[in-house]
Amino acid sequence: GRSAAGAVAVVGAGGGGSGGSASSGSRGSGGSLGRRLRQRAAWPDETSLLWCDKVVLLLNTSVRCLLIPQRRRQPILAATDTMHVELLSEQGRLSMGRSSSAVTHGVHFSIATARPRLEHPCGVLDFVVSVGRLRFKGPRRFSLLGVRQASYELPYRTGNGDEITLAVSHCYGQLQDPFEWSTNDLMARRTARPLLTNRHSPMLASGPSAPKGSPRRTGGRPISAQRTPLPSSAHRGGGGSRGLAAAAAGGAVASFARGDVHLADGFLSPEEVERLSAWEARCQRSVERSDEKNTGEECLAKGCVAYCGLWQMAMSGSEDDMRTLLNITHRALALVNDDSRFSMDITAFEYSGRVWPHWATFQYYLPGGRHILHPDTDKGEHCVSLAVSFSTHGRDFGGGEIKIFECPDTVPDCGNRGRARTHVPEEGGPYMKRYRNGTTLPLKGGQWLWDGEPESAYAVRQVLEPKQGRGVVFLSETLHQVEPVTWGRRASLFYWFTCKEPLQNQAFDWSGYAERYLGPQGPAPRLPAGGGDSQSGRRESGDGGRKAARRDRRDK
Numbered sequence: 001g002r003s004a005a006g007a008v009a010v011v012g013a014g015g016g017g018s019g020g021s022a023s024s025g026s027r028g029s030g031g032s033l034g035r036r037l038r039q040r041a042a043w044p045d046e047t048s049l050l051w052c053d054k055v056v057l058l059l060n061t062s063v064r065c066l067l068i069p070q071r072r073r074q075p076i077l078a079a080t081d082t083m084h085v086e087l088l089s090e091q092g093r094l095s096m097g098r099s100s101s102a103v104t105h106g107v108h109f110s111i112a113t114a115r116p117r118l119e120h121p122c123g124v125l126d127f128v129v130s131v132g133r134l135r136f137k138g139p140r141r142f143s144l145l146g147v148r149q150a151s152y153e154l155p156y157r158t159g160n161g162d163e164i165t166l167a168v169s170h171c172y173g174q175l176q177d178p179f180e181w182s183t184n185d186l187m188a189r190r191t192a193r194p195l196l197t198n199r200h201s202p203m204l205a206s207g208p209s210a211p212k213g214s215p216r217r218t219g220g221r222p223i224s225a226q227r228t229p230l231p232s233s234a235h236r237g238g239g240g241s242r243g244l245a246a247a248a249a250g251g252a253v254a255s256f257a258r259g260d261v262h263l264a265d266g267f268l269s270p271e272e273v274e275r276l277s278a279w280e281a282r283c284q285r286s287v288e289r290s291d292e293k294n295t296g297e298e299c300l301a302k303g304c305v306a307y308c309g310l311w312q313m314a315m316s317g318s319e320d321d322m323r324t325l326l327n328i329t330h331r332a333l334a335l336v337n338d339d340s341r342f343s344m345d346i347t348a349f350e351y352s353g354r355v356w357p358h359w360a361t362f363q364y365y366l367p368g369g370r371h372i373l374h375p376d377t378d379k380g381e382h383c384v385s386l387a388v389s390f391s392t393h394g395r396d397f398g399g400g401e402i403k404i405f406e407c408p409d410t411v412p413d414c415g416n417r418g419r420a421r422t423h424v425p426e427e428g429g430p431y432m433k434r435y436r437n438g439t440t441l442p443l444k445g446g447q448w449l450w451d452g453e454p455e456s457a458y459a460v461r462q463v464l465e466p467k468q469g470r471g472v473v474f475l476s477e478t479l480h481q482v483e484p485v486t487w488g489r490r491a492s493l494f495y496w497f498t499c500k501e502p503l504q505n506q507a508f509d510w511s512g513y514a515e516r517y518l519g520p521q522g523p524a525p526r527l528p529a530g531g532g533d534s535q536s537g538r539r540e541s542g543d544g545g546r547k548a549a550r551r552d553r554r555d556k
Contacts, residue, residue: 048131049075050138051186051196054505054512055179056172057123057142060113061512063092065140066195068106068186069131075191077103084130085109085138091116091125106195116142121152122171143172145314145509153311165286167309167361168507176506180380183502196502197352257345258415258477259404259461264335267471268328268388275324277390280362280491283308283316291423292448295484296368304369304485308362310508323517328388329357329510332495336384336473346499348416348477349381355497356504358382365400365490370483373405373450373458375415376476376496380506383499385476389466390491397488401465402472405458405479410435411451415477422449450479466490 052065067085069078080099085107087094092115097108116123119141127138144152156165156173168176186192256262268276287303294300314322336342337354344351358380376385391397407414424431424447431443433452447454458479464472474480476496498504505511 048129048134048136048138049186050127050129050140051182052140052142053502054509055143055175056505056507056509057114057116057144058509058512058516059115059123059144059146061509061515063111063114063125063142065109065111065127066106067109067129067131068192068195075105075189077105078131080104080107082130082132083107086128086130087111088126105191108195116144118144118147118149118152121154121169122175123147123152141171141175143169143175145311145512153315165309167286167307168311172507179506180503183500183506187500187502253340253343255345256342256475258347258475259406260474260478261404261462261464262342262473263464264471264473265467266469267331267335268469270469272324272328273390273469275321276362276493277491279313279317279321280308280364280390280493283362284312285362285364286312291446292372292421293370294368295370299366299368304366305371306364310360313360313362314513319517322513325360326514326518328493329360329495332386332471333357333497335471336386336497344384344475346383346475346477347413348375348377348475349383349499351383351499352501354501355384355499356501357508357510358496358498358503359507360493360495363492363494365397365482365485367399367485367487369400369485369490371481372421372448373455373479373481374421375479377416380496380503381498381500382476382496384497385474385478386495386497387466387472388493388495389468389470389472390493391466391489392468393465396468397485397490399483399486400490401463401483403463403481403483404461404474405481406461407479408453408457408459410457411453414451415479420451422452423447424449455481466492
């Protein structure tokens, strides 16, 4: 069947019913199906749909899947006891989920210690699905981690084949988009959406949740709720029109919107910084050579910005390294999902009140390295970003500041869903931008435009200087820029969190690694001294808010 739709192909069927048989001698509705199969050999069966929660699978860990009966691509109700899934014993232990009703729109099942057969460049689980009297084959492909065969970890080639990324494998490059398309399609279905959500992964989907009965937020619209007062915060002015003003009377949590920043000093302990820095130094890096991230001919030639993605981190890290990363990730989730701190005003994507990990990477910048004006909403429905620095501005490197920008009125939905950047050619000209009112703006050769506007149209809201161990939280739709590094080496760990729960294991097997290295008891994060998970952090906004001290709730 089509991998994008997750449909399964007919291998045998009983007579009668709407599904019928796929043989050429079928009659009635089955004959219609047979004629369509003969007319278009690639036409997949639409009697059932199979969806699994992972694109990337760590061998010998669990996979959670969903079987949805449907007719003509529309979900239907089916008797629970007529739906069943089988799997070869050597490929894992399969268990069917229990349903509280006799009929359902879908049945969950899971596979423990999954061991797909190797079919280069992917691994395949061979399901046999029964829906009533029909039986189907439903093979599912996965990009594998931990297979210990280099051919399954070949870099993904993009474009004309000359550009490669070490961040993911070739198999993942084939599967990532179809998975996201099928997931979005299911999430758009009223009957299927509840089946895909609230299937929390062990440990990493946990974190603070709202007290029972407290209001939640959906669709990026703020709510008014009485919350615990904000932690001690220091505010800096930046001239922005939106931001974190002081908390409303009665202890309500202020809205955390585009352009707002939360600083968590001491988010990493010195021991964690030392371990992560050593890990980053031995990790195989993917070097960036574009002029978006490099200044000067020398940097364009050798690349002064490099990344070590989760795949390379897993290959070069020890078990203790992976446990450290997972505990830090859990701590990060506890921070960004803490609704006693944040009332997220996310507008780029639908927000249910929680976020989940999607991707992380080590980053380092050498002199000449930069990253031009951009948001982080270009993929995976990223809605919250977190940067944690291993080095300190002015001590370990110069330049490299993070600029936070205010969006101009001429760019509606600024920063939402990636948007577009344009490069003004170095040759030719003169170039200019013409506005609707007839005025013009001269443009310089080599200049970058974001959504058709030059950087000068975006007011600088604030400038942040990285500090060792400090975490910086902002909405992914916030326009930001890393200034060129002038000397030294700027290194950090960067997280992107997704608003869409079913995408949490799209790019990396977060739940599989948590299952292997943390076990069912989950993490036991050791919070560093001096504030740890940002209890002593700072919030900054462009509105020049006031500093308000309060006692830490944990100390109480």
